Amino acid sequence: MNSIATAVSMPETAVQEGTDVDHKIEYPATTVGAPFVDKAKLRMRGIDVFYGDKQAIHNVSLDIGQHEVVAMIGPSGCGKSTFLRCLNRMNDTIEGCRVSGDIQLDGEQINGASVDVVPLRARVGMVFQKPNPFPKTIYENVAYGPRIHGLASRRAELDEIVETSLTRAGLWNEVKDRLDQPGTGLSGGQQQRLCIARAIAVSPEVILMDEPCSALDPIATARIEELISELRENFTIAIVTHSMQQAARVSQRTAYFHLGNLVEVNDTERVFTNPEHALTEAYITGRFG
Amino acid sequence: MTKSHALRNQEKVRSRIEQNLKRRYRKEKIFRGFGIASIVFGLLCVAVLLTDIIYKGHGAFFQHYLQLEVQYDPETLGIEQVDESALALANFDGVIKDAMKARFPEARDRRARRELYSIPSTDAPFALRDRLQQAPQLLGERETIWVMVDDDVDAFIKSLDEIEGGFRGRVSERKAGWLMSLYESGELQNRFNTQFFTSGDSREPEQAGIKAALVGSALTLLVTLALSFPIGVAAAVYLEEFAPKNRWTDLIEVNINNLAAVPSIVFGLLGLAIFINFFELPRSAPLIGGLVLTLMTLPTIIISSRAAIKAVPPSIREAAMGMGASRIQVVFHHVLPLAMPGMLTGAIIGLAQALGETAPLLMIGMVAFIVDVPTGITDPATVLPVQIFLWADSPERAFIEKTSAAIMVLLAFLITMNLGAVWLRKKLERRW
Numbered sequence: 001m002n003s004i005a006t007a008v009s010m011p012e013t014a015v016q017e018g019t020d021v022d023h024k025i026e027y028p029a030t031t032v033g034a035p036f037v038d039k040a041k042l043r044m045r046g047i048d049v050f051y052g053d054k055q056a057i058h059n060v061s062l063d064i065g066q067h068e069v070v071a072m073i074g075p076s077g078c079g080k081s082t083f084l085r086c087l088n089r090m091n092d093t094i095e096g097c098r099v100s101g102d103i104q105l106d107g108e109q110i111n112g113a114s115v116d117v118v119p120l121r122a123r124v125g126m127v128f129q130k131p132n133p134f135p136k137t138i139y140e141n142v143a144y145g146p147r148i149h150g151l152a153s154r155r156a157e158l159d160e161i162v163e164t165s166l167t168r169a170g171l172w173n174e175v176k177d178r179l180d181q182p183g184t185g186l187s188g189g190q191q192q193r194l195c196i197a198r199a200i201a202v203s204p205e206v207i208l209m210d211e212p213c214s215a216l217d218p219i220a221t222a223r224i225e226e227l228i229s230e231l232r233e234n235f236t237i238a239i240v241t242h243s244m245q246q247a248a249r250v251s252q253r254t255a256y257f258h259l260g261n262l263v264e265v266n267d268t269e270r271v272f273t274n275p276e277h278a279l280t281e282a283y284i285t286g287r288f289g
Numbered sequence: 290m291t292k293s294h295a296l297r298n299q300e301k302v303r304s305r306i307e308q309n310l311k312r313r314y315r316k317e318k319i320f321r322g323f324g325i326a327s328i329v330f331g332l333l334c335v336a337v338l339l340t341d342i343i344y345k346g347h348g349a350f351f352q353h354y355l356q357l358e359v360q361y362d363p364e365t366l367g368i369e370q371v372d373e374s375a376l377a378l379a380n381f382d383g384v385i386k387d388a389m390k391a392r393f394p395e396a397r398d399r400r401a402r403r404e405l406y407s408i409p410s411t412d413a414p415f416a417l418r419d420r421l422q423q424a425p426q427l428l429g430e431r432e433t434i435w436v437m438v439d440d441d442v443d444a445f446i447k448s449l450d451e452i453e454g455g456f457r458g459r460v461s462e463r464k465a466g467w468l469m470s471l472y473e474s475g476e477l478q479n480r481f482n483t484q485f486f487t488s489g490d491s492r493e494p495e496q497a498g499i500k501a502a503l504v505g506s507a508l509t510l511l512v513t514l515a516l517s518f519p520i521g522v523a524a525a526v527y528l529e530e531f532a533p534k535n536r537w538t539d540l541i542e543v544n545i546n547n548l549a550a551v552p553s554i555v556f557g558l559l560g561l562a563i564f565i566n567f568f569e570l571p572r573s574a575p576l577i578g579g580l581v582l583t584l585m586t587l588p589t590i591i592i593s594s595r596a597a598i599k600a601v602p603p604s605i606r607e608a609a610m611g612m613g614a615s616r617i618q619v620v621f622h623h624v625l626p627l628a629m630p631g632m633l634t635g636a637i638i639g640l641a642q643a644l645g646e647t648a649p650l651l652m653i654g655m656v657a658f659i660v661d662v663p664t665g666i667t668d669p670a671t672v673l674p675v676q677i678f679l680w681a682d683s684p685e686r687a688f689i690e691k692t693s694a695a696i697m698v699l700l701a702f703l704i705t706m707n708l709g710a711v712w713l714r715k716k717l718e719r720r721w
Contacts, residue, residue: 088611133608135627144609148614148622198608202612
């Protein structure tokens with residue numbers, strides 16, 4: 001009796017969670033558009049993510065190409081951040097979170113209990129939503145990664161890494177005279193660029209950015225976006241963003257997530273001018289979000 | 290029509306708010322008054338306590354000394370030359386008695402003589418021996434020296450300012466007369482009592498000192514700190530950062546919280562059963578005291594350390610893990626440095642509690658009468674609160690001021706410890 005009641009009530013819940021649009025539009029069995037590329041840096045196949053009993057990501061498959069910026073957009077709670085965190089196994093740190101599926105970095109499996117996350121995270125760096133510099137000096141913030149991974153044997157080498165990383169993050173000129181001051185004393189935008197400098201100091205191959213500009217003002221945001229475009233030459237970047245304009249400005253391909261499903265992946269221009277899926281269109285035209 | 294209605298309504302609302310405003314402010318005032326009253330009450334209690342203790346105890350830091358003209362007469366002493374064995378047998382008591390007899394020749398009968406001889410402390414012959422040992426050439430010479438007086442004499446002289454005619458107690462009228470003449474001629478002098486800080490306990494109040502208890506407390510706390518801080522921090526780090534959240538860890542957490550509320554005497558019984566009866570460690574020693582107090586302070590340290598670790602923002606952990614730091618590196622590079630001030634505060638609170646603890650130490654024999662200053666953690670020792678307890682229990686009047694003085698020393702110890710903690714905290718705390 002009880003189980004029947006649950007079974008009956010389930011579709012109702014699904015409807016309540018969605019919006020009016022859900023009634024008319026069918027979910028795609030597979031992602032529409034072009035989720036796969038030929039020379040993929042990261043290859044994800046059939047990713048499911050569970051928080052306890054609750055499934056947050058449903059069977060997502062996606063490729064991220066070499067030296068490409070892929071933007072992930074979608075309404076709040078659609079699972080884009082969760083998906084991003086699968087790519088450097090940050091979900092491991094969350095109690096009760098389970099990730100299944102195939103994730104390959106340069107053809108190497110990175111999802112699985114036997115994979116060591118320490119070298120993986122050196123290859124796949126991350127920048128978080130809220131700037132989170134360590135409560136240490138600016139120098140120590142950038143030098144931390146090279147130090148723990150043993151990248152510099154001499155002080156001069158470390159100094160050089162710090163300088164190049166800060167220069168690449170466009171922060172060197174602003175902080176070169178106060179490297180020994182706390183990183184938390186910088187402005188929000190500077191802190192976020194410091195976090196980017198910290199991430200690129202270990203020369204990662206991929207940088208994951210989880211809404212890196214959501215806590216910043218428009219000027220600081222513009223600087224970060226500029227920086228992302230520059231970084232693309234050397235790094236592969238996956239960025240989660242709430243701002244569609246930002247996605248349009250910085251990315252080559254855009255992936256639209258909806259309620260844990262990957263609905264559409266296409267060239268950014270295509271997504272914002274002529275979306276293939278009705279849900280994508282509904283989102284970018286602002287009918288929900 | 291509707292407009293005037295709205296206007297009237299607004300006026301009504303405004304007057305209501307104003308009416309309520311008065312009540313709100315009054316409530317606020319009353320609440321603030323309560324707060325101030327409680328603080329004033331608290332301060333008053335502390336002030337009364339401190340004045341009482343200082344008033345009663347300040348006398349213990351001073352002691353009356355008697356001027357004596359002694360002759361190191363070889364005949365009286367019964368020795369021919371000054372050496373170790375001769376000094377051990379020498380009759381310094383006789384020298385003191387001769388000096389007293391010479392000062393008060395009117396005391397002729399036995400009873401008067403006995404009263405006369407009881408004026409200097411029983412420590413006086415030993416002081417003479419030390420003097421002669423230092424300066425052997427004095428043998429056969431005359432010298433004026435100062436020796437401590439007996440506690441009854443000291444109490445009598447000290448009470449002269451407070452009570453008309455002084456508190457006589459066991460001092461007879463005749464003896465009081467002698468003392469008054471000594472006092473008026475300046476042969477009795479009040480001096481700073483160094484012996485209080487340099488010697489251990491004694492049955493004679495004037496010879497009793499705090500040093501043994503002070504050193505005992507320091508050693509015991511050292512053992513407690515050395516054991517409880519690392520163990521407590523390690524347990525807290527494991528429980529917060531590594532342990533899976535399941536029924537077992539929940540059970541452990543509940544038990545730690547319960548242990549923090551267990552009466553301390555239970556830990557004393559535990560220490561008696563385990564450390565003394567089972568492991569046969571030396572009883573009355575700071576080692577066992579420290580072990581027992583470690584058991585008692587561990588829950589406090591674990592709980593406060595966990596709170597300090599929890600207060601470290603998760604974003605710092607994420608940042609470090611995102612850089613590829615291992616869990617150990619995250620803990621040692623980021624979590625522990627940020628949590629250290631909070632952990633230290635917890636440790637100091639725990640140690641302050643341990644410093645004032647008496648009950649569990651009674652169970653493991655630290656209540657014994659111990660005269661020698663301990664030199665190591667396995668020597669028999671006593672601690673400050675136990676010493677206070679012992680002195681408060683002694684019948685001699687002079688122990689009243691000793692008790693209060695010991696309390697002052699204990700409070701000074703505590704304040705020094707807390708100041709040290711505040712200083713450490715300030716030094717370690719990162720301000721951003």
